[in-house]
Amino acid sequence: MPKQTLFSDPQLLPCANLSWCDGNPMAVDFDDVYGSTYDAVAEKNHVFLAPNKLAQRFLDLPANAHFSLLELGFGGALNFLLTWQLWLQQRQTQTTPARLVYTSIEAYPMTLADLQRWQQWPQLRDLAKQLQAQYPLPIKGFHQLHFGEVTLNLILAPVEEALPQVQGRVDAIYLDGFKPAQNPAMWQPAVMQMLASLSHRHTTLASYSAAKSARDPLTVAGFAVVTASGFDKKRHQLSGVLRDAPIAPAKNANRQPSKATYTPPWxxxxxxxxxxxxxxxxxxxxxxxxxxxxxxxxxxxxxxxxxxxxxxxGASGNKQGMLYAKLPDSAIVSGQLHQQGLQHSMRKLGNSLSADYWQATGLLQLAQDDTELKQMQRLINREFPAQWLSLVSPEQASGFTQQAVTAGGLNYAEAGWVNPPAxxxxxxxxxxxxxxxxxxxxxxxxxxxxxxxxxxxxxxxxxxxxxxxxxxxxxxxxxxxxxxxxxKPIRGQVSYVKDTFAPAKVVCGDGYVTPAQDGTMAVGASYNLASEDTQLRQQDHLDNLQRLRQLLPGSKVSEADICGGRVGFRATTPxxxxxxxxxxxxxxxxxxxxxxxxxxxxxxxxxxxxxxxxxxxxxxxxxxxxxxxxxxxxxxxxxxxxxxxxxxxxxxxxxxxxxxxxxxxxxxx
Ligand SMILES: Cc1cc2nc3c(=O)[nH]c(=O)nc-3n(C[C@H](O)[C@H](O)[C@H](O)COP(=O)(O)OP(=O)(O)OC[C@H]3O[C@@H](n4cnc5c(N)ncnc54)[C@H](O)[C@@H]3O)c2cc1C
Ligand SMILES: C[S@@+](CC[C@H](N)C(=O)[O-])C[C@H]1O[C@@H](n2cnc3c(N)ncnc32)[C@H](O)[C@@H]1O
Known part of the structure; x- marks a missing residue:
């Protein structure tokens, strides 16, 4: 398997291509089902939860410990919902808290509509609704969803790209790809090696496939596997545990670790x-x-x-802050952090604050010049879901802001502003x-x-x-x-301006302006290196007004409309x-x-x-x-x-x- 770095483009994942038969989804491209069409709930319990002995292990967890589970193939989330349900059942009798961390990898996520169509199991309805409310768009990368004591790390990417980016140790593994013959990527030896490297001496695994093509790579990777009778008409299924890690021979004691397996101490x-x-x-x-x-x-x-x-x-004291990611035109670390961070903050805010304090208005990033417009085009070429990020013309931008703007740019539909103190x-x-x-x-x-x-x-x-x-x-x-x-602290000043010309969305370019709240809009922000001045400065207000006029040329604001402001310090690293x-x-x-x-x-x-x-x-x-x-x-x-x-x-x-x-x-x- 080639050494992968960050998630490669395109960032938009293809959704599952399904056909339906009696309410059950079938993966057209893999010619396989997501679970038994006879009784998927019973099958998943029989194949995955029982052999991993989850019922007992959930009960045995000491106070404040966590159980870590890794699944290959999130699919319609039936395994996840059943595991979550079992967690709730077992933990309700315990007096001490503990947590379930469920990490799952999926390359062809179901659409929300397909997920809802399959998730009709009456006993799982409440949990399914909670999952559906947070279900992410098909954007590559890590998505963290919280459900009380249960955390779901959903990694949307092909397994060979996702697994090398997982760091940590897992206690149990579900191997739930499609049949090895149709879906070899999920069963390849390198995948099993990586699973072993994420395991410890007591890590268990389970798989519905007992085919040689599943068994052999697991054995080579260090898992001791056994077959048991399968569900319904299936003859066999597989379960296993990691054998003790081999001890490195003493003669290697003074040698440098090999390049392929080396991770720097830090x-x-x-x-x-x-x-x-x-x-x-x-x-x-x-x-x-x-x-x-x-x-x-x-x-x-x-x-x-x-x-x-x-x-x-401190810096978190402004009245309105933008939830905004300036994404790069190639896959780099800062882009991956900001892309995930924006989705994470939006999900965290969810229903937590009233509209007085946070609004998912969307955000428009206007191009400053031709060079920036080309950079934006290159970003769009990286392919994101259009309902998340799209390129808009000046006319469309004007429509969005309900103001005349002269430049086109990017429309971040799932962004907005928040009152950080609230x-x-x-x-x-x-x-x-x-x-x-x-x-x-x-x-x-x-x-x-x-x-x-x-x-x-x-x-x-x-x-x-x-x-x-x-x-x-x-x-x-x-x-x-x-x-x-x-x-290093870098001074910044925002100006609060009367809302006569406030846009309907956050608009940014060289500076930014927010929709109005409480009669004012926030316009910002100055960027003053090497200044410790905590007082408001008139010149910074004027500079902010200039930023506003550039963003919204139709705006008629004047100095008299400025009704306050705030100084803060951004903490920056080199x-x-x-x-x-x-x-x-x-x-x-x-x-x-x-x-x-x-x-x-x-x-x-x-x-x-x-x-x-x-x-x-x-x-x-x-x-x-x-x-x-x-x-x-x-x-x-x-x-x-x-x-x-x-x-x-x-x-x-x-x-x-x-x-x-x-x-x-x-x-x-
Ligand atoms: C003008 C301006 C506009 C900005 N606009 C945006 C925006 O639109 N979107 C965005 O994402 N970000 C924006 N930022 C950046 C954002 O505000 C900061 O990145 C964020 O608030 C940092 O949060 P923090 O908790 O790390 O730091 P802070 O909010 O500064 O919190 C640090 C806290 O530590 C306390 N403290 C310090 N020393 C001690 C001590 N010795 N003992 C006890 N307490 C101590 C301080 O009092 C302070 O409350 C803006 C920043 C500025 C200045
Ligand atoms: C049998 S289904 C999983 C069912 C799921 N565990 C559930 O409980 O609903 C197999 C899943 O593996 C996913 N898959 C197939 N190939 C993949 C790959 N290379 N990387 C990641 N996921 C893949 C499929 O899209 C599908 O969702």
């Missing part, structure tokens, strides 16, 4: 934080609030700490412990595998936590001994990607990875010298409303040792020690 998973640990989250902007909730949902005891007298007083407040209202406000982190010190925090303000004193997550934007740079994190993950000991990195100064491709056997319990989620620049909530889920998954909800390439690109390591490679350290 991209390997760190040991998870103990279940139920006490975690301090510093900073109550969108990063801190989302991180606190994501950790609480995984059973950690979370205390959110904020120096201001209310949440969202979003933060709604997240914080779900926390068990109220935040400690007017409380500033002054110093941080490692203390016998824990962290001692010196706090000033309302909760002044010295406190010990098992872990700390720095979500305090560019202020996070000060606390780590040995090196300052390269987080590569404009967030910093996300566990921090490491700088002295030990200098020592362990000294070879980087001679050879940046050197393959290390050493582990990363992680600082146990010290994490960061910061550096979201101008895009925090679409990156911070997704990064919070990613960080919580890393901390809890779950399968990551994003591609391993995205996680690697956000790794927070990267700047220190790059400095070493450039011999600056």
């Amino acid at each position: 991209q390997r998973s760190a040991p998870p934080l103990a279940p139920g640990a006490k975690v301090a989250v510093i900073g109550a902007g969108i990063s801190g609030c989302s991180t606190a909730l994501a950790l609480q949902q995984r059973g950690y005891q979370v205390q959110l700490i904020e120096r201001a007298d209310a949440v969202a007083q 979003w933060c407040r709604s997240i914080v209202s779900q926390l068990q412990k109220p935040p400690w406000l007017q409380t500033r982190l002054v110093a941080l010190q490692a203390h016998q595998q824990q962290w001692q925090l010196a706090l000033a303000g309302d909760y002044a004193g010295s406190y010990v936590f098992d872990a700390v997550v720095l979500c305090n934007a560019s202020d996070a740079s000060h606390y780590v001994a040995g090196f300052g994190l390269p987080l 590569d404009y990607l967030p910093m996300l993950g566990q921090l490491a000991d700088s002295q030990q990195m200098l020592h362990s990875f000294a070879h980087l100064r001679k050879d940046k491709n050197y393959r290390f056997k050493q582990d990363m010298p992680w600082l146990p319990g010290l994490y960061i989620n910061a550096g979201h620049g101008s895009k925090g409303l679409i990156t911070a909530p997704l990064c919070a889920e990613l960080l919580a998954a890393q901390i809890a040792g779950e399968v990551l909800p994003v591609s391993c390439h995205v996680a690697a690109a956000l790794e927070p020690n990267r700047f220190f390591l790059r400095d070493m490679m450039r011999r600056k350290r």
